[in-house]
Amino acid sequence: MSKKIVIIGGDAAGMGAASKIRRTHKNWEITVFEKSPHTSYSACGMPYLIAGQVDRPEKLIARSPETFINDYNIQAKTLHEVIQIDPDKQKVLVKDLEKDEAFWESYDKLLIATGASPNKPAIPKINTQGVFCLSTLQSGIEVWQFMEKHKPKKAVIVGGGYIGVEMAEALLEKGLEVTVIDRSAYVMKTLDQDMSEDICQSMRKAGIHLMLEESLTAIETDENHQLQAVKTDKKHIPADLVILGMGVKPNTKIAEEAGIKLCDTGAVLVNDKMETSISNIWAAGDCASSYHILKEKPMFIALGTIANKHGLIAGSNMAGENSTFPGVLGTAITRFNELEIARTGLKELEAKSMGLAYKVATINSSNYAGYYPGAGKIKVKLLARKDNLQIIGAQIIGKKGSAKRIDTIVAAISAKQTAQDLTMMDLAYAPPFSNVWDPVQIAARQLV
Amino acid sequence: MSKKIVIIGGDAAGMGAASKIRRTHKNWEITVFEKSPHTSYSACGMPYLIAGQVDRPEKLIARSPETFINDYNIQAKTLHEVIQIDPDKQKVLVKDLEKDEAFWESYDKLLIATGASPNKPAIPKINTQGVFCLSTLQSGIEVWQFMEKHKPKKAVIVGGGYIGVEMAEALLEKGLEVTVIDRSAYVMKTLDQDMSEDICQSMRKAGIHLMLEESLTAIETDENHQLQAVKTDKKHIPADLVILGMGVKPNTKIAEEAGIKLCDTGAVLVNDKMETSISNIWAAGDCASSYHILKEKPMFIALGTIANKHGLIAGSNMAGENSTFPGVLGTAITRFNELEIARTGLKELEAKSMGLAYKVATINSSNYAGYYPGAGKIKVKLLARKDNLQIIGAQIIGKKGSAKRIDTIVAAISAKQTAQDLTMMDLAYAPPFSNVWDPVQIAARQLV
Structure with a gap:
């Protein structure tokens, strides 16, 4: 039976969910209300637009409202702000910002993907x-x-x-x-101070x-x-x-007014299906909580990668499938000029505040073979539980090719691997890419 | 009680083992016989020496014989070739290539790290x-x-x-x-033909x-x-x-003559402690077999990373500890000009020849965010078991930053992760490093 889907918010989470539902159900009615003029854009690309490395704002738009309407049959209505949710009658009050008119729209299933606002x-x-x-x-x-x-x-x-x-x-x-x-x-308080100082x-x-x-x-x-x-x-x-x-805070006013439970961090509390506390209402993206795999509690982390995963999982469940979101590790990556910066899992300060007994190794090595031209420094800080050496966190700073190495550790943490496991992994080596022991493994060896 | 260690071969595996034993036992006698004039060098760096990117051969030497002798108290004897092993009397016949004299040297524990020779x-x-x-x-x-x-x-x-x-x-x-x-x-037959064609x-x-x-x-x-x-x-x-x-073949003549078991591939057969079939004799590096985690059989793979891990495990066990080598995945990485190339696990042809039911996804994406200056192509081929979608292999080719992404997949395979697991991992994203869905995850999503 065809369903009527309403989605509040037309960026990564909202449009990701809409697209997923459309792939599963060709005939369901899908309407997205977005209060800004834009859909599906890369907010993360804005510094590079301002730097002049990206020459115009349009390049940051992955898909326009027209693309969603014409190619996906998704009614993407920009400059439409949802100002109230009535969960009993299953409808939302929408304000058309151009016409300055409000109207009620009913839904069978609702997704709240209202994002976050800067502090x-x-x-x-x-x-x-x-x-x-x-x-x-x-x-x-x-x-x-x-x-x-x-x-x-x-x-x-x-x-x-x-x-x-x-x-x-x-x-x-x-x-x-x-x-x-x-x-x-x-600066960069998601890292420990010793790493930040570089x-x-x-x-x-x-x-x-x-x-x-x-x-x-x-x-x-x-x-x-x-x-x-x-x-x-x-x-x-x-x-x-x-x-x-x-920093940012989650946009949860209409959710809260509708009686939907929030978590301590202020985000909409969701379970691993991205369901909220009220039936037929899901939440995803920056406005929703993310379960932190190591902290074992819901967190508020506003990031594009997470919003995309939220959207996929919410969309899948709204479409009637059964998908679960395993949670996040607080992975992040950036760059300052030539210096690459990445982190995942727990930093030392976080492990301490959790009362977790941990071991830490911080190593200095080179991103490529030391003799290879252009080889530069890399510093890896790796944390593991003291009892079983299970990897629980890492911070990396260094030259070209350093930061994306965090993904190896993300995979290791996700799969509950130990420092010994990481040391023996068959990671890739050739002089233009790495030392024969990858810096990540040098840190793991030191923990062992 | 102090032991007398003899090691045949002074490159990665031999010297890695020697160093590990020295770290554990300050007083054991450790002698390494190496037939060439060099110890511990990066054979993988030779193309870059010849290209002129590395300006002199000495830069490829990690540690000289003098360093081992003076700093580690390891008797590294170059231009000394071991020509016979007597496992009953626990001694080896050594030829001093400069003096053209031979002598017997006794051992308590012997490591064969004789490397491989080109075909x-x-x-x-x-x-x-x-x-x-x-x-x-x-x-x-x-x-x-x-x-x-x-x-x-x-x-x-x-x-x-x-x-x-x-x-x-x-x-x-x-x-x-x-x-x-x-x-x-x-070319590059460790990849499938569709990837090689690029x-x-x-x-x-x-x-x-x-x-x-x-x-x-x-x-x-x-x-x-x-x-x-x-x-x-x-x-x-x-x-x-x-x-x-x-290609190369393992140097196993003296091992074979001593009655040590070889495996089908011609390499010295070792167990996960790097023990050979004869007691008090270990083997490591290019001359020794490596258990392939997915093929579940010993293989001959001559690579510096593996030799280093072999050496560490052999050294640890020779020192009286208890370390096991989990095996290899056949990971390899290289570059042709701007094109980065990497592989791990099973290629399609290998999965087929094992009679394994598999699913495959090949995706084209970009190494960085598509709008980021210098963004280039990346192609990821990902294989998973058909029954449970456990990841079993990958091949990656693409521009800057592409190939080392193989390590994420190496970690995933090592930890028996599925395509669904990989899709949901909290991998790092920022425009200068990746798309919001890492190409590895785009491939994993396609498998799901």
């Missing part, structure tokens, strides 16, 4: 022109257009996480003077003013309301562009 | 100057010196395996006209004359015994340099 500090003048968050494609385009038009010269980035580091590289690439402020003692060093060496243990307190403007500077608890920093990279 | 076809004039095999570091140095001195212009490489492809790149880099002959219908195409595009289904029948010289050409079953090809890359 903004509650300080005066935070909405001044020239102060941006990066979240939706629209926000990326606004930064890009602002830069084209105003040619800013001094940027302040607030927050030294992934967005902060990637934007620092991008703005440096565009010739700006770049200051990064972070209230912590080090990144701080690399950023400073590239000319970035890195202001640690320093907090944004105010935005300063001139008499014409033009952005002039930021103020921190320590100093005053001239700026004609401010990027806020202070 | 040479039984055709006239195969020992003509200018016709080379690549095996020991010495052989690499000879090619390198020959090229410095004679500046050859036309090279013929016989055999399109790893050595053949790497030498083709190296000689092309040095400006030679390069012909590669292979008696098969395609490599053949890439080699031809780079200007290599690729002569397939063609066999070397003779070496031709002029009246002064100077190399002039090679003759194949199809034609005559002018050449002033010939490289034979026709």
Whole structure:
């Protein structure tokens, strides 16, 4: 029997689910409401657009609303915001943002894929022109257009996480003077401090003013309301562009108002089928929780890879199949200029706070055979449970080819492999790719 | 109680074992006999020496005999060939190649790490100057010196395996006209033909004359015994340099004469402790068999990574510990110019010949996010058992960053993961490194 599917949110999770349902059921009615003008875009590509490495925003769009409508028979309605869910009557209240009209739409099965929104500090003048968050494609385009038009010269980035580091590289690439402020003692807090210090060093060496243990307190403007500077608890920093990279929070207002359970982290609580606490309603993507395999609890991690997997699993179950999501390890990867950075599983600080007895090895080696031209440094930090040496986490920084090695460890953790198992794996070696003992295995050997 | 260790062969396996024993027992007497002048070198680096990317042979030596003697108290005796093993009296007959004298040396525990030797076809004039095999570091140095001195212009490489492809790149880099002959219908026979065809195409595009289904029948010289050409079953090809890359055979003469069991493939048969059929004798490295995890039988695979692992396990057991070698997957990686090539586990042909019911997916994707500058093609072929979708093999070819992705699959196969497991792994994604679904996962999804 044909079903009527409604999906709230038209990015990775929502469109992934829609596409999966369409592949399984040619005749089901699938409608997606997306409040922005765009569907299925790569938010992660925005720093590279702003850096000029990607030449226009359209390149970041995987599939347009027209493609979904024409090629997939998925009704992708952009500039439509769902403002209320009625789970008893199984319908949603939708606001057409262009016509400024609202209407009720019924559903048999509903997916909440409302994403996340950037955190903004509650300080005066935070909405001044020239102060941006990066979240939706629209926000990326606004930064890009602002830069084209105003040619800013001094940027302040607030927050030294992934967005902060990637934007620092991008703005440096565009010739700006770049200051990064972070209230912590080090950047990239998903890594341990000993690993982060190499990144701080690399950023400073590239000319970035890195202001640690320093907090944004105010935005300063001139008499014409033009952005002039930021103020921190320590100093005053001239700026004609401010990027806020202070993390995101899940968009759960309508879910919460509908009585759907949230988890501690504020995300919509889902089980391994991506089902919420109310029947016929699933959630996926940045707004939904992800079970952390090692922490054994639901977490809020807003990442494109996870959103895509959520979407596939939710779509599969909504289509009547039986798929489960095993959970996440908190894997992440990025780059600052030549320095590649990756992490997965637990960092030392996390293992400690869980009260887990662990062993740790940190090794320095080279990305290729030491004698091979262009060989550079790689540093691998590997954590294992103390009792059985089961691998529980890793952090890698290094030159070309370093960071993607994290995937070997992701696979090892996913399959509950030990340091001994990892040491003996038949990993690939040739001088342009690795040492004869892959750096990952050198770290594993040290744990054994 | 202190033991007397004798090791035959001073490259990766032998020296790896010696070092491991030394780390465990500070006072044991450890003597290594190596017939060549060198210890612990990277044979795999020779093509890059010949290409000029590594500027001198010494760079390929990890540790010299002097280092072993002075820093590790390991008696590394080069230019010493063991010519007989007497397992009853526990002694070996050693020939000092410089003094041309032989002497008996007793042992408590013996390791055979005699390596492998290149196959040479039984055709006239195969020992003509200018016709080379690549095996020991010495052989690499000879090619390198020959090229410095004679500046050859036309090279013929016989055999399109790893050595053949790497030498083709190296000689092309040095400006030679390069012909590669292979008696098969395609190069890189550890891959399936559909994957190899992209490599053949890439080699031809780079200007290599690729002569397939063609066999070397003779070496031709002029009246002064100077190399002039090679003759194949199809034609005559002018050449002033010939490289034979026709595989290797294990060096097992003294083992066999001592009554040690060999396996079908001709290698010394060892168990998972690297023990041979005779007590107090271990074998490791290219001369020893390796258990293939998926084929479930001992194989002969001569590779540096495996030799290093053999050495570590043999050394550990000889030192009185209890270590086991889980086996190999036949992982290999190389490169032809910009094209990266890797494989692991079973190729389609192998699965077929084992009578295994399998599913296969071959996908084309991009190494980085499609919109990221420099993004190039990647092709992943993934095999899984038909009954439970357990991953059993993979082949990858593609641009920068493609080949090392094989390690993710190596880990997955080692841990008996399925295509579904691989699809849901929390692999790393950022635009400069991957698509949001890693190509490996795109292939896994197709299998599911």
